[in-house]
Amino acid sequence: MLRFLIFTFLSLLLSLSAFSQRGVIKGTVKDASNGEPVPFANVVLLEGDSEVDGATTDFNGNYTIKDIHPGEYNLSASFVGYQTQKITGLVVAADKITFYDFKMSSGVKIDAVKVIEYKKPLLDKDNPTNKYATSEEVTRMPTRSVSSVAATTGGVYKQDENSAVNVRGSRDNATDYYVDGMLVRGNLGLAQSSIEQIAILTGGVPAKYGDATGGIISVTTKGPSQKFKGGVEYVTSNIFDTYNYNLLGFSATGPIIKKKKPDGSKGRAVLGFFVAGEGRVTSDTDPSAIGMWKIKDDSLAWLKNNPFRVSPISQSGQLGLLSNAEFLSEDDFENIQSKLNNGESGYRINAKIDFKPTLGVNLTFGASHDFEDDDFHQQGYSLLNWDNMPHYLTTTQRLFGRITQKFGSQDDGKESSSLVKNAFYSINFDYNKYAYDLEHKNHGSNLFNYGYVGRFQTYQDKFFIDSLVNGDPQQAIAVHVANFDTLYTFEPSNINPDLSAYTSAYYDLYESNVGSITNQYLLQGLGLRNGDQPSRVYSLWDNFGDIYGAYRKYDTRQFSVKAEAAADIGDHEISFGFEYQKRKFNYFYCAAPALWNRMRALTNTHILELDTVANYTYVNQITGETMTSQIDPWNIGSEWTFQDTITFDRMFVGDAQSYFDLMLRNKVGAGQLEFIDVDSYDPSIFSLDMFTADELLADASYYVYYYGYDHTGNELNYRPTLQDFFNKQNSLGQYERPVAPFEPIYASGYIQDKFSVDDLIFNIGVRVDRYDANQQVLKDKYLFHDAYTAGEVNEIAGINIDHPDNIGSDYVVYVDDFVNPSFITGYRNEDKWYNTNGVEISDPTIITDQSNGKIAPYLIDDTPDRSERYLAFEDYQPELVFMPRISFSFPISDQAQFFAHYDVLTQRPPDGGRLNPFDYYFIENEVGGRINNPDLKMEKTIDYEVGFAQTLSRKSSLTLSAFYRELRDMIQVTNVLYAYPATYETYGNLDFGTVKGFTVSYDLRRTGNVSFTANYTLQFANGTGSSATSGSSLINTGMPNLRTLLPLSYDQRHALTATVDYRYGSGKDYNGLFLFGKPVFANSGANLIFSAGSGTPFSKQSNITQEAASGINDRSILEGSLYGSRLPWSYRISTRFNKQFEIKWEKENGNMKKIGLNVYVQIQNLLNTQNIISVYRATGNPDDDGYLSAAGSQAEINTKNNPSSFINLYEMAVNNPNNYSMPRMARLGITLDF
Helix, strand or coil, X not given: CHHHHHHHHHHHHHCCCCCCCCEEEEEEEEECCCCCECCCCEEEEEECCEEEEEEECCCCCEEEEEEECCEEEEEEEECCCXXXXXXXXXXXXXXXXXXXCEEECECCCCCCCEEEECCCCCCCCCCXXXXXXXXXXXXXXCCCCHHHHHCCCCCEEECCCCCCEEECCCCHHHCEEEECCEECCCCCCCCHHHEEEEEEECCCCCCCCCCCCCCEEEEEECCCCXXXXXXXXXXXXXXXXXXXXXXXXXXXXXXXXXXXXXCCCEEXXXXXXXXXXXXXXXXXXXXXCCCEEEECHHHHHHHHHCCEEEECCCCCCCCEEEEHHHHCCHHHEEEECCCCCECEEEEEEEEEEEEEEECCEEEEEEEEEEEEEEEXXXXXXXXXXXHHCEEEEEEXXXXXXXXXXXXXCHHHCCCCCCCEEEEEEEEEEEEEEEEEEEEECCCCCCHHHCCCCEEEEEEEEEEEEEEEECCEEEEEEEEEEEEEXXXXXXXXXXXXXXXXXXXXXXXXXXXXXXXXXXXXXXXXXXCCCCCCCCCCECCCECCCCCCCCCEEEEEEEEEEEEEEEEEEECCEEEEEEEEEEEEEEEEEEECHHHHHHHHHHHCCCCCCCEEEEEEEEEEECCCCCXXXXXXXXXXXXXXXXXXXXXXXXXXXXXXXXXXXHHHHHHHHCCXXXXXXXXXXXXXXXXXXXXXXXXXXXXXXXXXXXXXXXXXXXXXXXXCCCHHHHHHCECCCCCECCCCCCECCEEEEEEEEEEEEECCEEEEEEEEEEEEECCCEEECCCCECCCECEHHHCCEECCEECCCCCCCCCCCEEEECCCCCCCCEEEEEECCEEECCCCCEECCCHHHHCCCCCCCCECECCCCCCHHHHHHHEEECCCEEEEEEEEEEEEEEECCEEEEEEEEEEEECCCCCCCCCHHHHHCHHHHCCCECCCCCCCCEEEEEEEEEEEEEEECCEEEEEEEEEEEEEEEEEEEEECCCECCCEEEEEEEEEEEEEEEEEEEEEEEECCEEEEEEEEEEEEEECCCCCCCCHHHHCCCCCCCCCCEECCCCCCEEEEEEXXXXXXXXXXXXCCXXXXXXXXXXXXXXXXXXXXCCCEECCECCCCCCCCCCCCCCCXXXXXXXXXXXXXXXXXXXXXXXXXXXXXXXXXXXXXXXXXEEEEEEECCCCCCCECCCCCCCCCCCCCCCCCCHHHHHHHCCCCCHHHHHHHHHHHHCCHHHECCCCEEEEEEEEEC
């Protein structure tokens, strides 16, 4: 045993892992005639006819087979003198016990095998709360979404097909997804043909699962089979709609090496494989029930050729131009079914290899790869600028391995007499990487191509003024006082032709109406410089050519090591496990088009002034030669004649030169005093390494933003400290500003005991989670610099100080002036403030009023420098949480069961927990801004449930359950007022909530042709916040955080889901229509999912605001209570019809070969119901915010350049497609199985 523990511990340190998702079969073998147990009976688990595991019954006839890969099996029991029984189609579920009791007959046909088809019990003895769907059930459903399958479970809310799920009132980020026991980061990345089972855990979560406060959706993929088989699938929507959904999938599985039996024939597979994949292309991943509006192609072509129209030229000679996009009429637009450039293409592939040298040892290795090229749909781009939609390139990769060893396996051929039975251990590893690039499809990572318009050339000349000699106009000297632009030329580029079109049109109109353009300022923001963007159309729509202003790349990697072991010790099933997990988050952002503005600002800054040394112009009286000299006319030779002209060179101010300017001059070969024009160079010559980090951070202007990468976008090869960010310099003395990747560490352990007392089945466990953010945090959230505490202050300005008796020695002291303090103004202990007399106060302005309106902590360093702010930090203190998990079930009879559970669940901070050094360095530039809180703790949920299950007949059952949840320490934004050096907004573990609910589930097993399940849930989900940022609007007004329970934004009070499966069999089981003697509907059926739900809450407002426009600073006024109104009910029916054919032919050797052909039609939202998923708060309507019809809006509307065009554009914008659910979508699919 000691060796086993040491081996497990070392494996934890040296390997990667994922908890396996395995099932258990247990039961008894008894004599059918007298009910006596049959000891030493042989129970064998079969895949087809190949043995994969087994057990021997004990003296009481009990058997247990553990660590079974979920799926469908056959199970046989045999013993000398008894007829062998074989159970077919037995389903083993992940994390569940499948019970089956054999009743064997003796003395009758003992040479024959009795075959019995497995019937899933109506009552789940193990955990009735949690549900699962088999591969067969999943493929029959009218969806390919795992979350949509989960949403058929009571208590799981999903707003639309592409929405996230909320489990029993939890936030959508509180539910975790697992694939083969691995916690998923990024996309699931699974082909549907690879899914063996989907388990939905809404309560009674086993102790092996952690880091989730909502639910667990666990997917088990298929493993290698004992026989070669495979399939291909093709799905298309092209014949039904313009969404152009197309998918091609495949799967293959089988043995690689088989073990030989004693007779020389092939036995079970020792080495096997499974591989599956899908490739997909679709034009619209998120269509709307109302379609979308776009400009007609010919109107867009005209607009690109004529972006402006001339208005009267002003008296100052400025050219007045108006955007023609503001004069488009209703006839210029059309409504189309699918969104443009909202598509996706990609592929996914996953594979497994199993090596099973004995029935007791199994090694599994697997990998998956998912790639997606997705358009990042921007609603503002959809009308005029869909060609410039950015897109995501997303990659999800996983690698895992597992070794499992069972003790006392079926290979031993005997039953152990030890107290410890059915022991096994499993050591697992996994590595997961999720990465994406958000970029323009034409520019990728060529950052300086973003916003590039063309080549601009600035021509300059000297500007002179006449200086009179002794006041005599006849003796005027021309003195050079400045340089000025004389001409500003433009050559368009084809890199962004739409942007170039604006500038070209502007030049044409200006030159034909006014004259030459002499400088960049005459472009007036209409002719676009490099990096400029066209103005939005009435603040409603982005104009054509606009380039999405961000390039991003992100990757997160997850490294895990886990191990688990289990054994039956007497009547107790003991399991325990350990887990270590480390993540790494890297991110890089660049405001790419804005780089051009930054380059212009950094160039020529050291030569803006003229030198003080004059240059005099002379002409040689003899030769006529012209000369410039710094020798004044009184000291020049007599042969030189002064030309009454004085010029000055540019003054070189070295300290004012930027690093970028220096690098650019070196690259293009320009002198230090030469004026250089950034816009005259091709974008290919620029790169981010030409800038320093501070030049790109630009005092929180953030031309770049990063962690885990440097300021040029290269991944760091070391882990910098916080002090490195504030002070690390390179060899040139430039600050590098390195920011470490976010690398939190999570570790856990659990132990669980399942046992029974009489008829009560208990499952008691405890889980311990340890979370370490692995970063530094502020010692005091109110102080970015260290300050004196009361215990350290005995006198101020030579006057002895006696602190009030209730003021602790660790209370922070505040004074009238931290540079020259003369008296104490107050104290603070964490969030509590006190005045000079030690009286607690709620308003710290009493303190600031005594220090010129500013907060003044008594700083240890009275000349604080922001480069020393790292001293205000300390290491994060890891959090340790104990989570008991208790569940039990009590079978009242064979037809009734009572069950209950109590769970404590925790989750790592899902939002706002990463240390961001920029926040602390630039806090004065971001007063009131939101910064992360690296000191966040885990969120917690306490979950209770009681339930009752009853069989109503031999094929139907009813389950009633009531649940209650307490949500604690949920993350919410909050203000940190009176912090020094600035007030800021951050995240805190402030929110709380309660969820009360009742679920009724009805299950009708197949009766005749029909099977039917239905769930109704009544739920009251209340809390102080629906998301980590839902309190923003409140605290932005200076109000404290909400402490009153209100309906959460996803609180669906009533939810009903029903699934009907109607299916015809074949042969003697067929009972359908015959035509010409042929069974028309043999092996065909339909699956229908109906869902209905009451509307979720929203807050009404009493005033009219421009919701369709952006950048309009309208403040809403609450009408009634927060979340006091609700959306209308929603209804949805989806279905799938399929027909299975069998194609047979005879091979040359006389054997028959057959292929299964399945043809199906899947229809989502069969009735094309326009469900409303969002409305405008003033009207409660999805298509009208009330602005256009409001009396107070008419005067403003009439000021628009073209009021009728504005109204038309506003109507299209306000009827947002995203306010509606997805429309009817039909797909035709064909699968071939061989």
